[in-house]
Amino acid sequence: MEKDIESETEYVETKRKEIAVPGDIIASGTNFLPGEGTKREGNDVIATRFGLVYEEGRLIRIIPLSGVYIPRRGNIVIGEVVDILFNGWQIDIKSPYMSFLPISECRGFINKRDDLSSYFDFGDMIVAKIIGVKSRGIDLTMRDRGLRKLQGGITIYVNPNKVPRIIGKKGSMINIIKDNTGCDITVGQNGIIWIRGDTVNHELLAKEAINLIVGRSFVDGLTEKVEEFLSKNNKGLKIIKREERFEEKEEKFEEREERAER
């Protein structure tokens, strides 16, 4: 379920760890292709955003360090229901544009004549996927794996540019937090993160670990630091690893089945 979300973005190591500001000449000559956040001016490639310079073969681009979330097609985001219209919901995904989730893009059949607030009410948080970015707004869908209404837990907001760092290479970083806190975590590309643990303390521990990553995203060996932080600050919290939890569930399920057979 979460794997889908995590494969969306992968954390990339930058070869050149230099910071560029708008107007900086980051490459000269015609060998380079200007990518995102850059612009060709005559013979030079200049940076148009504040961020890290990243070279990928001939392509040169800027990895931004700041800025609001700019929606892209295919991104999985977490948003809040802010309005209920006659054929869908308006969702706030913390981007410059409002996004819309029509009834037709929801899972299962929803009767138009029903009270739509019985499905998603004001203030509900949902995980959705962006299927279109048009000038009139963003279209969302719920028809995919892992897209759902979030129940319980807490949501936090972080700088959306740090999301790849929080997830880590193939989800390595987020899995460390999940394993060491026993929390369910869903990271939206728009910087909203949902955490649900056994107790509030579990959730807060996970939250602090995420804030640590956001605050020190340029420190080398961050993975070890996060592990150290989690083991140091775990004040006697009982942590049930996710695999164990699944086993527990399966056992219960088997028990129930046995009982039903009897």
Add this chain to the structure above:
Amino acid sequence: MTYTKRFDGRAFDEMRKIEAKVGVVPNADGSAFFSFGDTKAIAAVYGPRTLHPQHLKNPQKGVLRCYYDMISFSVTERKKPGPSRRSSEISFVTSQALSEVVQLNNFPNSVIDVFITIIQADASTRCAGINAASMALAHAGIPMTGLVSAVSVGNIGGNITVDMIKEEEDYEEDGEKYATDTPMAFLPDGRISLLQLDGKTSPEMLKKAIEAGRKACVKITDIQKKTLKSLEAEK
């Protein structure tokens, strides 16, 4: 021509001590502090975000909206808070000076709000405001072709005076105002995006003033860039 030595002992082409900082407003998407001596400006950038009122929306490109405001304790005589004729004019020229570098066509139907607050004023507040705002815009991750830098250049009795203080702006001889103040802003390619004039000057003197301003702005741009680059290294 009796003004041969400046009140604070600077050389005529010397600016006051410049201080710059980035990330001073934690809740903003980008923010910066910039000061020329006792003139201190804070700029906070929010957005791109949805534009209200909606009738200002432009479906072809985004809107850059600037608010310039002087805090009531920024000057010796208490300034009445709230917008005034002067502050709305400065807000307008600031957004004109900055919109040339900001790539607004990336954000149709949305707005980038820039709030410039002068916390202490000692002449050339609009220049300090533009410098702070340009850094704050870069810090907010907004695509720009470069940084804008601004400086005010004066002409006191034929002396080109870079970065005037309030005393110089009000310099009088024989009960007559003697100083001319020319705030100006330069784009990275050397074009001028702001040029105002308060007082009297000749075309030759104006040309000289612009050249002096251009030189000073190169230094300012360096400071702006250095400050932005040191941001991540601090952590």
